[in-house]
Amino acid sequence: xxxxxxxxxVVFFALVNxxxxxxxxxxxxxxxxxxxxxxxxxxxxxxxxxxxAILNKRYGKGFQLDPDSDTKDIENVxxxxxxxxxxxxxxxxxxxxxxxxxxxxRESTLIYMQFILDEKIQTIxxxxxxxxxxxxxxxxxxxxxxxxxxxxxLLDIDKKHFEIKF
Numbered sequence: 001x002x003x004x005x006x007x008x009x010v011v012f013f014a015l016v017n018x019x020x021x022x023x024x025x026x027x028x029x030x031x032x033x034x035x036x037x038x039x040x041x042x043x044x045x046x047x048x049x050x051x052x053a054i055l056n057k058r059y060g061k062g063f064q065l066d067p068d069s070d071t072k073d074i075e076n077v078x079x080x081x082x083x084x085x086x087x088x089x090x091x092x093x094x095x096x097x098x099x100x101x102x103x104x105x106r107e108s109t110l111i112y113m114q115f116i117l118d119e120k121i122q123t124i125x126x127x128x129x130x131x132x133x134x135x136x137x138x139x140x141x142x143x144x145x146x147x148x149x150x151x152x153x154l155l156d157i158d159k160k161h162f163e164i165k166f
Contacts, residue, residue: 025050025135029086029128033146038118040146042086042097044111046130051109054134055081066104078102082113082130087161089125090117121147127161 027046034041052065059077068074079099088095100112124144131138140155144164153162 025131025138027128027130027138027140029130029140029142031126031142031144031146033121033144035147037116039114039116040088040095040097042088042113044082044086044113044130045108046111048104048107048109050131050134051078054131057134065109075099075101078111082111085128085130086113087127088115089123091119091122092125121166123163123165125161125163128155129157129160132157132160 025047027044029045030043032041032043033039048065052063055061055063055065055074055077058081061073061077063069063074063077065074082097082099086097088097095115095117097113097115100114102112103110126142126144128140128142130140132140136157138156142153142155142162144151144153147166149164151164155161
């Protein structure tokens with residue numbers, strides 16, 4: 001009888017743990033406008049295993065991240081991927097975000113991008129579709145900070161961009 005109760009409890013906890021084990025697909029992006037330097041800094045934090053999976057799927061190679069299997073090739077395809085997935089427009093003019101580099105931090109990859117701007121800002125449009133082609137449930141949290149504003153946005157496969165007007 002005791003063995004039967006213990007078995008029921010074990011099965012119950014196994015089912016509860018199985019149902020609550022859910023992988024979340026999320027990235028975090030912070031965009032900072034430095035008014036004195038007329039520059040935008042973009043910081044993207046994404047799970048390394050997800051980034052590795054999309055680079056391998058998209059570019060058909062057996063990349064290994066952290067440590068990198070081929071640093072130069074990985075940097076090239078990562079930059080190419082980011083240019084298709086992170087897009088920014090200022091005053092309806094498309095800007096090219098310059099890839100600066102990446103750093104591994106435990107299970108995450110921190111990616112750094114930037115660009116310099118010479119004109120007055122009236123509108124900013126930012127699109128982030130990182131990993132939405134791999135995971136339909138991917139969520140990309142984006143925070144903008146600059147010009148006296150701090151705003152956050154939740155982007156996904158259906159809502160790909162946001163716009164700020166000044």
